[in-house]
Amino acid sequence: MRDLSEASGVPVATIKFYLRERLLQPGEHTHPNQSLYTDSHVRQIRLIRALTDVGGLSVSTAKAVIGVLDLPGQSVHSVLSLAHRAMAPLATTPDTAEFRDARNSVDALLYRLGWDVSPDNPGRDGVAIVLSTVTSLQQPQLTAVLEPYARAVESVALADLEAVTAAGAAHADRDAMVETAVIGVVVGDALLLHLRRLAKEHISSGRLSRPPFGSPSPERPRTTDPSEEM
Amino acid sequence: MRDLSEASGVPVATIKFYLRERLLQPGEHTHPNQSLYTDSHVRQIRLIRALTDVGGLSVSTAKAVIGVLDLPGQSVHSVLSLAHRAMAPLATTPDTAEFRDARNSVDALLYRLGWDVSPDNPGRDGVAIVLSTVTSLQQPQLTAVLEPYARAVESVALADLEAVTAAGAAHADRDAMVETAVIGVVVGDALLLHLRRLAKEHISSGRLSRPPFGSPSPERPRTTDPSEEM
Secondary structure, eight states: OHHHHHHHTOOHHHHHHHHHTTSSOOOEEEETTEEEOOHHHHHHHHHHHIIIIISOOOHHHHHHHHHHHTOTTOOHHHHHHHHHHHHSOOOOOOOSHHHHHHHHHHHHHHHHHTOOOOTTOHHHHHHHHHHHHHHHTTOHHHHTTHHHHHHHHHHHHHHHHHHHHHHHHHHOSHHHHHHHHHHHHHHHHHHHHHHHHHHHHHHHHHHHSSOTTSOOOOOOOTTSOGGGGO | OHHHHHHHTOOHHHHHHHHHTTSSOOOEEEETTEEEOOHHHHHHHHHHHIIIIISOOOHHHHHHHHHHHTOTTOOHHHHHHHHHHHHSOOOOOOOSHHHHHHHHHHHHHHHHHTOOOOTTOHHHHHHHHHHHHHHHTTOHHHHTTHHHHHHHHHHHHHHHHHHHHHHHHHHOSHHHHHHHHHHHHHHHHHHHHHHHHHHHHHHHHHHHSSOTTSOOOOOOOTTSOGGGGO
């Protein structure tokens, strides 16, 4: 157990917690007080860390995602569908006219985009909830971002697919593809949001750094901390 | 209070909670047992809902973001920076060689992209944590997604900027721009992740739905639920 902690860089107490929660498979019992752990355990622990720390998943969601990884004989596509469902259990959708309108707009958007998506993909309701919120906040300008966002995630999904295909080619087995696909889903969400923070600063720095509708402020060097403007 | 609950669609108990947590400004006291609430309160409640329910922010983070909105005289850019920092308090970064390598790769990526980003943008560490995780999981294929992801969020940030500019043009005031900008940050994250689920299914449905390295499965109509493949 101590060796496992050193190899994975995760404290013994945390590993015991993973075992108790059945996130981690137990080692082989060799002595009454000793278990044998292998490289596969180190790998499993790293995966759990990726899902919970980087992906921000709860323990129960991480357990569901890992459970999906262990299903035998699934196509990569269906494992991905299952992983998505495990990560986003269907939210209770509000039974309001606004929500139904938003849901119809989402269906129309998907039709316009030509996207081939099953009717029960939880993303449909997810986008509709965002859309009805934006409408209730009287932010019509924000609905205009839908199509550019959709085009952007389309290229993100293509990049994901290429990574999964490359993993399959490198290892010539399904398990490697599935693992890359699922890690890509979870870790990719985090990556997207962090990169968005960077892109937002880059894009807005030149154009929104002056007080709008006021007199132009003098040019500042761009290495200063924006919070110093206070 | 009961009227406010009806107008906003939020239960009285929740509104009391918002008042207690100082998320919501108190109404004007008109009688010992009565307060006057205005349309501005309805709007505030909707904003709180958007931040907590749709954006998934904790109460304390939502309070920090709303606090940023109320700062007078800030440029839209600096309000956005502050909102980003409120939403992503600096994570403690691991002091490992792997993390430092990843951090250097992120700096190199930003240089290659030509992005103008301050050294303390929390996205730098965020991307580096994802990158070092992917490396420790031995998923080199996933590092190849960095550049396409970056290009995608660049167009997302441009769409955000256009929405903010449109809000400014429609209302000709800074507060409207700031509000649209901050709502866009929070709600946009959720939108991006939900749209990604849809795009992923669309992109992978045609290409990964057959068991890899096996015999081709017969064509299925794409309206069936992928989970039925189990």
